[in-house]
Amino acid sequence: MAQLDVRQKLEILADAAKYDASCASSGTAKRNSRDGKGLGSTEGMGICHAYAPDGRCISLLKILLTNSCIFDCHYCINRKSSNVRRARFTAKEVVDLTIAFYKRNYIEGLFLSSGIIGSSNYTMEQIVEVARSLREDHHFRGYIHLKTIPDADPELVHQAGMFADRVSINVELPTEQGLTRLAPEKSAGRIETAMKEMKTAIVDTGDARKRFKSAPRFAPAGQSTQMIVGADAATDGDIVRKASSLYGKFGLRRVYYSAFSPIPDASAVLPLQRPPLMREHRLYQSDWLMRFYEFQPHEVVAAADDATGMLPLDIDPKLAWALKFRASFPVDVNRAPRELLLRVPGLGVKAVANIIASRRWRRLRLEDVARLTVSVAKVRPFIVAADWRPITLSDRAELKPLVTPKKQQLELFAA
Template sequence: MAKSLKQRLAILSDAAKYDASCASSGTQRRDSSASGGLGSTEGMGICHAYAPDGRCISLLKILLTNFCLYDCVYCVNRSSSNVERARFSAEEVVWLTLEFYRRNYIEGLFLSSGIIRSSDYTMEQLVRVAKDLRTLHNFRGYIHLKTIPEASPQLIEEAGLYADRLSINIELPTDQGIEQFAPQKHPARIRRSMSDLSLKIEAAKEPTLKTKRRQRFAPGGQSTQMIVGVDGATDATILGSSVDLYSRFRLRRVYYSAFSPIPDASSALPLSRPPLMREHRLYQADWLYRFYGFNVAEITSVRADGNLELDIDPKLAWALANRDRFPVDVNRAEKEMLLRVPGLGTTSVPSILSARRHKRLRLDDLERLHVSVRKVRPFIMAEGWSPLRLTDRTDLRELFAPKPKQLSLFG
């Protein structure tokens, strides 16, 4: 019996939820006041709802179809899985996007697909949805398209014309991991596609000689996703791989997705799942690399095994391992060093720099800047405050780490 639109929506959202990205920020600013159409992007992304997994719902994130020729072990849609299959027509996705958008449920569409027939055929379908939204319906909301690595350059070109963001998932942090768990995917080709995208995105930022106008190509850049905990890669390997991607292909984001139980899982998957905290620590480390001036080796060399601490965050772990760099004087230290103080961040550091031009800061001044004085106190000097022996205390870690759970005798 044919499945209703609602039944297929259920299947194809279930199939899409393992892609972590839902970002709708970082593209050009535009709206419909001149066109009289529908949709806008005004810089900041908007999360229109949150699911009980704590994740932001910003986009209608669905697959065009979850039929797939590939058999990637970790994937809910692999060809050997027995999950229910379904398919939308391009018109149905267009309709759902517009109707959801009009009710202000979403910022736009994140469309991906299982590979059916051929890479080009699949990519053509995705591009058609984006093209119809833009050209037939005057839609100016956000569009994120998954690109199929093997698709032809003309299709990618067209995708970039209509989409805000394009992405190709690298899937696993090492080439061996990809070959083992995603046998139909080819790491070299994935990187080649990312490199092509990055060149096109950069080229489109330059005004052309002929027209002096910028061409449109994925103004929101490209992103990718890595699954954590399927292969044996350490955090140092994972983050090293991210840095490589950030620097070579200028990715906007690398998403980390702790592999989680899926319906009808393959027996080739590891039995234990990584703790969700590991994913969280990877994001924190990624942030330290991108916005706090840390390099990855500093963050991942705290432990001998190349993994991040789970019970304390990577910035605190670095500070505890580098106590000779503290205390930092909030009234004199350079911005770079202030950013390295556990408890100070990219919001509070500019406030401190601004305020200290006019007065010497005390702890209660920091409190008014919404700094947690309890957290920063051991690491800083301020007017009327120096931490004395605090940075040398051997139990400093215990002041921050969560209380260890007592082992149960009967566990």
């Protein structure tokens, strides 16, 4: 086989990395260069080809160290039995690429993952060496996100946290049964143990930095994980409960959801078609409800179909919950507490904060609410204002057409 040059390797390994959705750089703090000689110093908030809150587009070099792997996970295009073109970077090649891309203003950081080569420990050593060299040899102050390997020695995983802004440990699938069936070489117990150890290290170093300015930084942007959606029989209810459990037990910054995509030479145990992309979107919306809207997991699950456990695709989960529990409405915008206002379809977190602040000075009318929200048409059937009370619509079939987008809009969004 002909020897590949760095450009050819980059083409293969950048394409192989596209299946990992968890390359976010949100939540980190700026790494300052004391001597003024550091490279890539940045706030590091965003993901590949996404936008930071201040409008900046953040780009990360997102690659695999190698797409060769000793594991044979059914859902993975890089599995041992897959017929794909293989390539492998050396640690130095990744470092040189990162520095070269940064100096050309192409990127502000690195997302690095890898297949398992030789052993979990050997692979983790190579990943850590990339981050160490960037930080210590080249004084790189840009964002680094490392995908760690649960089976590796805990000390190696700990070293990854010392050099990276964020670390990821993928749970892969929402249920232990699914993981056993589709990735028999992986262990749910080992994955959760690694996540627990990472959480402990993050908390301990965070406490130390509050007391000692010289205490080392450790994964300041926290840890995240990813679940594959649609590769097994797990319902949306299963996924929501698993995500809530991960947030609670391990203090994760994000859980990412990746819709299963059929791969070449697929295993016979995998579905023939990918799930609707809208399903992935609804799970992200459900995740948002739990993280920012104070919804409990059982409330989000209650929005799903009782028979199938799946969230509706035609409307968002918050609206589905409101239509299912119509007796909780209407909500008086001049009296209701924050937790009830957050359950009103069409009211976001900022709109609720503005309503609470404004009603201290005057009784709000419907036109006042309209100025504070994006779509008063969606909000109107669920609220009471000083000059407004909705007509009695207790039937979902009656109410739904008034608050849902046109079918054409949904189809365009799904596309």
